Every structure is written in C-alpha cells, then in structure tokens.
Amino acid sequence: MALRPETSSELLIDGKLVPGSRGTFDVVNPATEEVIGQAADAGADDLDAAIGAARRAFDETDWSRDHAFRAKCLRQLRDALLGHAEEFRALTTEEVGAPAFLTSGPQFEGPVKDLGYFADLAENYEWTRDLGKAEPMGLPNVREVRFEGAGVVGAITPWNFPHQINFAKIGPALAAGCTVVLKPAPDTPWAAALVGKVIAEETDFPAGVVNVITSSDHEIGAKMVTDPRVDIVSFTGSTATGKKVMESAAGTLTKVFLELGGKSAFIVLDDADLAGACSMAAFNVVTHAGQGCAITTRLLVPREKYDEAITATRDAMAGLKADDPSKPGTICGPLISAVQRDRVEGYIKLAREEGGKVEIGGGRPEGKDKGFFVEPTLISGLDNSARVAQEEIFGPVLVIIPHDGDEDAIRIANDSPYGLSGMVYGTDEERINKVVNGVRTGTMGVNGGIWYAADVPFGGYKQSGIGREMGVAGFEEYLESKAVARPA
Numbered sequence: 001m002a003l004r005p006e007t008s009s010e011l012l013i014d015g016k017l018v019p020g021s022r023g024t025f026d027v028v029n030p031a032t033e034e035v036i037g038q039a040a041d042a043g044a045d046d047l048d049a050a051i052g053a054a055r056r057a058f059d060e061t062d063w064s065r066d067h068a069f070r071a072k073c074l075r076q077l078r079d080a081l082l083g084h085a086e087e088f089r090a091l092t093t094e095e096v097g098a099p100a101f102l103t104s105g106p107q108f109e110g111p112v113k114d115l116g117y118f119a120d121l122a123e124n125y126e127w128t129r130d131l132g133k134a135e136p137m138g139l140p141n142v143r144e145v146r147f148e149g150a151g152v153v154g155a156i157t158p159w160n161f162p163h164q165i166n167f168a169k170i171g172p173a174l175a176a177g178c179t180v181v182l183k184p185a186p187d188t189p190w191a192a193a194l195v196g197k198v199i200a201e202e203t204d205f206p207a208g209v210v211n212v213i214t215s216s217d218h219e220i221g222a223k224m225v226t227d228p229r230v231d232i233v234s235f236t237g238s239t240a241t242g243k244k245v246m247e248s249a250a251g252t253l254t255k256v257f258l259e260l261g262g263k264s265a266f267i268v269l270d271d272a273d274l275a276g277a278c279s280m281a282a283f284n285v286v287t288h289a290g291q292g293c294a295i296t297t298r299l300l301v302p303r304e305k306y307d308e309a310i311t312a313t314r315d316a317m318a319g320l321k322a323d324d325p326s327k328p329g330t331i332c333g334p335l336i337s338a339v340q341r342d343r344v345e346g347y348i349k350l351a352r353e354e355g356g357k358v359e360i361g362g363g364r365p366e367g368k369d370k371g372f373f374v375e376p377t378l379i380s381g382l383d384n385s386a387r388v389a390q391e392e393i394f395g396p397v398l399v400i401i402p403h404d405g406d407e408d409a410i411r412i413a414n415d416s417p418y419g420l421s422g423m424v425y426g427t428d429e430e431r432i433n434k435v436v437n438g439v440r441t442g443t444m445g446v447n448g449g450i451w452y453a454a455d456v457p458f459g460g461y462k463q464s465g466i467g468r469e470m471g472v473a474g475f476e477e478y479l480e481s482k483a484v485a486r487p488a
C-alpha cells in the first residue's frame, strides 16, 4: 500500500476513511514552499461523528476491559508502521521539514517503537490492587482498588514533532483502555492522517477506537474541548492556547492534561569543559531549527568566561548552517511556516532593539530564496530580564547570559514562567547535584545526558504544563481508579 495520497488524505471516523465535510486544504513543504498535496478538511459535523464513534466504542464494546487485545492491536500498529518506515520518514522530512537524521529517532521510528512499551503496560499493569482488610467505623471490610480507562480522549497536537507527540498520546491512552479522537495541527495533517489510514487498513482496532480529524480550522480543537462526551483533553501546544483550553474545559470540568512551552537553561559551571559545553548548546538550539519545547535556549556561562564562551558558541554555530532537511548532514532545517519565520525574525529584531548584539546569524541563509529558513543565531549583551530571554521564540536562537556562580545560575534558570527542561555541565558531582535539585523543571540532562525514552516521564513545572507524558506516569494519566469494599 502506498501511503502518499493520490488526491487528498482522509479522515478516520468510526473505522472508515472518509473525506472532510469542508473539502480539502493544502499541505506545504516548508523547505521549498511547494504544495505537496492535500488533506481532508474536517468541519464540526465530522468532529461530532468522530466523538460519537469514540464514545460508542468506549461505552458499548469490550475494548476498555480486554487488556490482551489492546496490547495485540498496539503491537500490530507498531509493526505495520515500521513496515512503511522508509515512506513515513521521507514524508516527515517533506511535510515537517524535519532533518532526515531525526526521522530514525524522535521524528518517527523512536515513538513508533515506543508503542511496544505501552502494549507491555496494557498487559502487565496491576489493574486490581488488593488493599487488604480494615475496620472503618469498627466494621471489618476487605478492599481493593481497580483501575480502568478514563473514557474518550480528545488529543490535540502541534506540528513540531508530530509523530512523537501523537504517539505519546494515543499509545498510553489506548493501552489504558481509552478511545481517542486525534486532532493534529493544520501544518502537519499527513503525519496523523496516514497513521489513521494504516490503522484502518492494516490493523484490527475496532471501529471508533481511534478517530483522526485533520482540519485547517483551529476552532475544531476548541469545540473538542467543550464537548461533554470527551472525558480527557490531552493537549500539547503553546502556553497561550493551553490556558484557553483549561479555561474552556472548566465548563464541563473535563480533565485537562497540558504539555506547553519552555525556555530551558543550559548551565555551564566554572569547572566545566567550556568549549565542549558551548558546542553542545549550539547543537541543541539549531536541531530542527529550534522547534522543540524542551530545547535549551538560554546559555548561562560564568561571567569571567563570557567572551570566551561567546567565541566558542559562535564558532560551533558557524558549522551548523540551515539547509535542506533531506540532505544527510543537515541538523537545522526550515521553520514550519512563513508565520513562524516572521515570528522568529521579529524576536531577533526585538533583541537588537533591547540592546542585544547578534554575534552570528540573525537573517535568512544566503542562496535560499525559497523555504522558511532562519540562520542559527546567537544573541549576547542581554540579561535574563530581556524579552528574548523570557519568551519562547521557537527558532534557532540562543541567548547567552553571564552568571556569578552556581547559586546565581540556579536563580537565573528559575527566573522564568516556564520549567520544562535543562542541562548542566560541570565536573564536581556535588555542585552538579545542587544545580539539578535547584532548577525547577521536569527534566534535566547532565554533561550532555539524554533523558528522552519511552519509560521516562516528561512534562513541565509552572507554565510548562500539567501532568506527565510517557512512562508509567504518562499511562496513569489516562486511568480512573475505583475503590471497592465489601464486609469481611
């Protein structure tokens, strides 16, 4: 089966691949600005049908109780997708602008393989926990707590790592026994729609268990949040939209799970290998053109080594040019759209207005008159109160800030509305641990350590979100517990 649609990709509703009621919308390659195809444009009626199907599949079938069958379907999906890996990888580079090397990791193969981890959880989780005997009000009782899928999940996702984020939601939700309506971002509809096609044509998932709704209209996401048939809204996106989601969900007291923005700090201590740390910081921020919520975008270096650190980071960035993402060596591809490129360029302009110095980059790469590229950019001369140090830019832009020792570095790292991730470089274990403990974030790397894996809970403190994705904690987000007691 060829994945690439001849005309338009379709929606998956109640087990069937169907067109969108509002026709189609264009899918654009951000590296060339060419229209590469169309996606089905769902309207409110399609959303209504998808939620209805998910509700019926949850309420009227055995899906939520048959743990072994769910594990089988998830493994089947993983294997079917891996059978199409080459085509998916090429399409991900075309649609998302993802550098090719990332598609064998978090931009496709990694999260697909992670479905196996969630299948194992469906099979092996302790679904009933014996709490033993107790005597409430003097009466002997035996008690247990049962865990069950929480119901219909409305999954709303962004464009930057579409496969990773889609599977980090549908994997644990389905393993837990929920049914799902997945609504991807309008910029990357195929990543979700073509998974829907594989589900419909190559797996035994019952009708309605997974529904995929692509739409050019953000309102479809907003409508999903207020629909009383949805039990959990699992949202990844910007903090601004996350706040709207939480506000709208209050009307029905729907549980919200939020993975939002970040402005993570890369802390270099004075006993660290400065050049090694600075080149890692440069590599991090240009990867996928900085379009990662957990990317470290503030580089905090000892004040006495500020100039040396600027030189080392600038030199490292000079070797990391923005380029065609399908070329094997490319680390920094394009931004997803003209809107995002304009936004990033607006922040670089703002940095100059705030008194910052652009050490390298700051514009569009030479010779690239097509594609939404921005050069890897280093900004110096600002402190942490600058807007470019406080706000999420979501581009290949690094702000380098001096610190006056370990405590000051922790203070600066925490002086942010966000708390998603971070990195510390140093040699003294005690000092490193103090920093790890002091920074209020959901994940921390040490000396280049990579925490990303299926069994690692990921999520944010403060305005970076509520809840954890991946790992057992991510799976448990999709469960309800029911305590049961009977006289002993």
Ligand code: NAD
Pocket (backbone or CB within 6 Å): 156, 157, 158, 159, 160, 161, 165, 183, 184, 185, 186, 217, 218, 219, 220, 221, 222, 223, 225, 236, 237, 238, 239, 241, 242, 244, 245, 259, 260, 261, 262, 292, 293, 392, 394, 420, 460, 464, 465
């Ligand atoms: P966005 O908030 O604009 O959109 C995300 C999704 O929400 C899209 O599917 C969109 O259609 C939908 N949406 C828009 N308005 C809505 C509304 N009112 N109600 C419900 N849904 C609505 O984000 P984006 O620009 O697509 O993605 C970039 C942002 O995502 C960045 O801020 C980034 O940090 C964040 N992000 C966070 C994580 C994380 O795990 N913490 C991961 C990736 C991206």
